[in-house]
Amino acid sequence: MSDEAAPGYVRVRLDLSYDGSAFHGWAKQAGGKRTVQGEIEDALRTVTRSGGATYELTVAGRTDAGVHARGQVAHVDLPESVWREHHEKLLKRLAGRLPKDVRVWALREAPSGFNARFSAVWRRYAYRVTDNPGGVDPLLRSHVLWHDWPLDVDAMNEAARRLLGEHDFAAYCKKREGATTIRTLQELSLVRGDDGIITATVRADAFCHNMVRSLIGALLFVGDGHRPADWPGKVLAAGVRDSAVHVVRPHGLTLEEVGYPADELLAARSKEARNRRSLPGTSGCETC
Numbered sequence: 001m002s003d004e005a006a007p008g009y010v011r012v013r014l015d016l017s018y019d020g021s022a023f024h025g026w027a028k029q030a031g032g033k034r035t036v037q038g039e040i041e042d043a044l045r046t047v048t049r050s051g052g053a054t055y056e057l058t059v060a061g062r063t064d065a066g067v068h069a070r071g072q073v074a075h076v077d078l079p080e081s082v083w084r085e086h087h088e089k090l091l092k093r094l095a096g097r098l099p100k101d102v103r104v105w106a107l108r109e110a111p112s113g114f115n116a117r118f119s120a121v122w123r124r125y126a127y128r129v130t131d132n133p134g135g136v137d138p139l140l141r142s143h144v145l146w147h148d149w150p151l152d153v154d155a156m157n158e159a160a161r162r163l164l165g166e167h168d169f170a171a172y173c174k175k176r177e178g179a180t181t182i183r184t185l186q187e188l189s190l191v192r193g194d195d196g197i198i199t200a201t202v203r204a205d206a207f208c209h210n211m212v213r214s215l216i217g218a219l220l221f222v223g224d225g226h227r228p229a230d231w232p233g234k235v236l237a238a239g240v241r242d243s244a245v246h247v248v249r250p251h252g253l254t255l256e257e258v259g260y261p262a263d264e265l266l267a268a269r270s271k272e273a274r275n276r277r278s279l280p281g282t283s284g285c286e287t288c
Contacts, residue, residue: 003115003270010083012076013110014057016040018102020068021142021251027062036063039102040074040094047093048082060116060258061123061207066250068143071124071257075116083109113267114260121269122186122259124203127216127252131224132196144197145252149224153192156200156223160188162233163215171235171242172215173208181208188215206273210247217246 005011024033028041037057044055060073086093087107094104113119129145130136136146163185170181187203200219202212218232221244235242261269 003113003267005077008080009077010080011110012078013108014074014104015106016072016104017070020066025065026059036102043094043097047097048086058116060120064250067253069255072255073116073258075110111263115270118270118273119260119266120258121261122203122205124257125212126254126256127200128197129252130197142251151223153190155229156190156219158229159219159222159232163188169211170239172211174210213247214245217248
C-alpha cells in the first residue's frame with residue numbers, strides 16, 4: 001500500500017459520511033452483501049465510464065456492520081486522464097448515482113505522501129446512549145442505544161480516566177492474527193446533554209476490532225452500578241477478555257472525525273504507523 005500514486009495516476013482524497021444501518025460494514029464482501037466501499041466503487045466506475053475497471057478505495061478506519069460515519073476519509077488512485085476529464089463534475093455526478101444513505105462531500109487531489117489509513121494521527125468516535133425510562137426517541141432509534149438502567153455519568157468518567165494512555169487493549173479487542181492490540185487512548189469522556197442523551201467521545205491513534213464498543217460496554221456496567229469504577233482498569237491490566245465486558249450494539253457508534261498532520265509530515269507519519277509497536281519491556285508486533 002504505497003504512499004504515492006503510481007506514475008500516470010492521481011491520488012484523490014474523499015471525505016464522506018454514511019448511515020450504516022443497512023450496510024454490512026465498510027469493506028467489500030463476497031456474496032453480494034451491501035457495503036459502503038462497494039457502493040462508492042460501483043458509483044465511481046459508473047460516473048467515470050470505466051467499464052470493467054474498479055478503482056479501489058483505501059479508508060481511514062473500517063467500520064463494522066451498523067456503524068455510522070460523519071467524518072470518514074478515504075483515498076483512491078485514478079488515472080490522470082480520468083481525473084482531468086471528470087474532476088470538475090465528479091462530486092455532483094456521485095451525488096446523483098449514490099444511494100441516499102452514503103454521501104461524498106469533498107473530492108480533491110491529495111498532497112504528496114497522503115495515505116488515508118496510515119497518515120492518520122487519530123480517529124474520533126462518538127457513542128450515544130440514553131437511560132430514559134421511556135426508551136429512545138423514535139426519530140433517533142437508529143443512532144442511540146437504550147440502556148434500561150439509570151446511569152451515573154460521573155462514575156463512568158472516573159472509570160474512563162483510568163483507561164487513558166498507551167496500553168495493550170487485548171482485554172477490549174477481538175484479536176486478529178499478526179496484529180497488535182497496543183493503542184494510545186487519547187480521550188474517553190462522557191457528557192449528558194439537555195435531551196438526556198449521553199455522548200461518549202472516544203479518540204485514539206487507532207482502534208482494534210470491537211475496541212470502542214467493548215469500552216462502552218464496560219463503562220455502562222459502571223454507570224448502572226453493577227461494577228465499581230476501578231473495574232474497567234482491572235480488566236485492562238489483566239490483559240484477557242472478560243465475559244462480563246459486553247460488546248454493545250453498533251448503531252450507537254459514529255465515526256466523527258479523522259485527524260491528519262501537516263502536509264509535510266504525512267509521509268513520516270505513514271512510515272511511523274507501519275513500524276513495529278510494543279510496550280516497554282515487551283517484544284514488538286506488526287501494527288494493524
